[in-house]
Amino acid sequence: xxxxxxxxxxxxxxxxxxxxxxxxxxxxxxxxxxxxxxxxxxxxxxxxxxxxxxxxxxxxxxxxxxxxxxxxxxxxxxxxxxxxxxxxxxxxxxxxxxxxxxxxxxxxxxxxxxxxxxxxxxxxxxxxxxxxxxxxxxxxxxxxxxxxxxxxxxxxxxxxxxxxxxxxxxxxxxxxxxxxxxxxxxxxxxxxxxxxxxxxxxxxxxxxxxxxxxxxxxxxxxxxxxxxxxxxxxxxxxxxxxxxxxxxxxxxxxxxxxxxxxxxxxxxxxxxxxxxxxxxxxxxxxxxxxxxxxxxxxxxxxxxxxxxxxxxxxxxxxxxxxxxxxxxxxxxxxxxxxxxxxxxxxxxxxxxxxxxxxxxxxxxxxxxxxxxxxxxxxxxxxxxxxxxxxxxxxxxxxxxxxxxxx
Amino acid sequence: xxxxxxxxxxxxxxxxxxxxxxxxxxxxxxxxxxxxxxxxxxxxxxxxxxxxxxxxxxxxxxxxxxxxxxxxxxxxxxxxxx
Numbered sequence: 447x448x449x450x451x452x453x454x455x456x457x458x459x460x461x462x463x464x465x466x467x468x469x470x471x472x473x474x475x476x477x478x479x480x481x482x483x484x485x486x487x488x489x490x491x492x493x494x495x496x497x498x499x500x501x502x503x504x505x506x507x508x509x510x511x512x513x514x515x516x517x518x519x520x521x522x523x524x525x526x527x528x529x530x531x532x533x534x535x536x537x538x539x540x541x542x543x544x545x546x547x548x549x550x551x552x553x554x555x556x557x558x559x560x561x562x563x564x565x566x567x568x569x570x571x572x573x574x575x576x577x578x579x580x581x582x583x584x585x586x587x588x589x590x591x592x593x594x595x596x597x598x599x600x601x602x603x604x605x606x607x608x609x610x611x612x613x614x615x616x617x618x619x620x621x622x623x624x625x626x627x628x629x630x631x632x633x634x635x636x637x638x639x640x641x642x643x644x645x646x647x648x649x650x651x652x653x654x655x656x657x658x659x660x661x662x663x664x665x666x667x668x669x670x671x672x673x674x675x676x677x678x679x680x681x682x683x684x685x686x687x688x689x690x691x692x693x694x695x696x697x698x699x700x701x702x703x704x705x706x707x708x709x710x711x712x713x714x715x716x717x718x719x720x721x722x723x724x725x726x727x728x729x730x731x732x733x734x735x736x737x738x739x740x741x742x743x744x745x746x747x748x749x750x751x752x753x754x755x756x757x758x759x760x761x762x763x764x765x766x767x768x769x770x771x772x773x774x775x776x777x778x779x780x781x782x783x784x785x786x787x788x789x790x791x792x793x794x795x796x797x798x799x800x801x802x803x804x805x806x807x808x809x810x811x812x813x814x815x816x817x818x819x820x821x822x823x824x825x826x827x828x829x830x831x832x833x834x835x836x837x838x839x840x841x842x843x844x845x846x847x848x849x850x851x852x
Numbered sequence: 853x854x855x856x857x858x859x860x861x862x863x864x865x866x867x868x869x870x871x872x873x874x875x876x877x878x879x880x881x882x883x884x885x886x887x888x889x890x891x892x893x894x895x896x897x898x899x900x901x902x903x904x905x906x907x908x909x910x911x912x913x914x915x916x917x918x919x920x921x922x923x924x925x926x927x928x929x930x931x932x933x934x
């Protein structure tokens with residue numbers, strides 16, 4: 447029996463939520479931005495998209511296309527709360543929900559068809575629930591697998607519902623450009639084009655051994671993708687594997703080359719990373735510092751601990767050790783700190799009293815911050831920390847180690 | 853405009869939900885004509901319920917702390933249509 451998979455994609459999610467919350471924004475071209483003094487658009491409303499305004503544009507670029515563009519500083523708590531309500535709706539129809547990002551999810555409703563009707567019927571029910579309970583629209587793709595469901599939801603926006611039946615797949619794929627498929631980016635598209643493959647139909651008919659030679663282990667998967675085949679299951683977040691790293695980054699309020707200021711941001715990020723590691727019982731052995739210059743050039747450098755840690759100060763000290771060896775070429779726009787080489791489990795109890803005292807102090811701080819909120823007790827240096835709202839990372843998940851509270 | 857001020861609120865608690873009906877801010881009483889959006893967040897163990905509340909031509913961001921039953925006004929969006 448063919449599976450019935452839904453891909454649900456909220457339409458212009460952040461902008462739609464803002465338009466529901468504020469009636470003055472409805473029907474107007476708006477752009478949600480990450481911070482008041484930063485100029486990159488994170489989401490544009492459909493009214494703004496009609497002028498050509500897109501995610502990733504700077505505000506001046508957006509305003510050039512749409513002089514009446516209204517700017518709204520995003521509030522991530524609104525969006526994560528809306529995501530929780532979305533998941534509540536989905537859970538009424540199936541327990542098999544895979545959160546793909548803050549505004550996208552896959553649902554396996556194969557086992558729900560007898561209860562609620564066909565995949566299209568379930569999609570209509572979910573669309574109606576989302577509209578009445580959250581006030582926003584979504585596009586739904588219904589297909590026998592995740593790859594085709596994602597493709598289907600992209601075919602009709604906003605407020606779309608597209609069903610791809612198993613028998614329709616060869617016809618849909620035949621003339622479809624390969625870059626329309628989720629997972630085939632510009633680099634892979636160019637590489638496929640170089641060997642004469644431009645459409646999914648051509649990809650599906652390509653010789654598997656040629657693809658394997660050219661692209662390695664993903665070669666056969668590419669052929670299957672070209673044929674519209676995808677056996678990957680819908681994996682609820684509680685079944686996802688362990689995290690490979692824990693990290694935070696922040697785009698600064700203004701570009702700077704002041705090393706003291708950058709060190710303060712690293713301390714804040716290190717504390718956030720340490721908190722999240724301890725909450726999820728991780729210890730890690732490699733710290734990576736990421737710097738993005740004002741011209742968007744980005745680089746990362748890593749260093750290994752002698753023993754695994756999860757304390758913010760330890761992470762910070764290694765991050766600053768990395769930073770000490772970096773000669774800044776220009777002002778910095780973004781700083782990131784992450785820890786990898788993770789292991790799950792308790793820290794080894796130190797033989798030294800000083801270490802035990804430090805661990806006890808960290809535990810006490812955690813208890814206070816759990817009770818009263820992040821940074822209630824923290825380093826004096828961080829009193830003047832940058833209270834940025836941040837941007838929700840694509841890897842964000844509503845629970846587990848990838849959950850970040852905003 | 854971001855604000856963080858304590859306010860007095862008249863609210864209706866019904867069927868497990870809370871809805872602000874009016875609030876007093878800086879000595880003036882505002883009647884809430886519509887709650888356009890609600891969302892939740894947490895600060896430590898305290899749960900906060902946020903409301904986008906319309907009064908007159910403006911939209912006010914109100915927050916109810918379920919831990920200490922306190923209300924705050926967090927922001928106001930003023931009508932720019934004139």
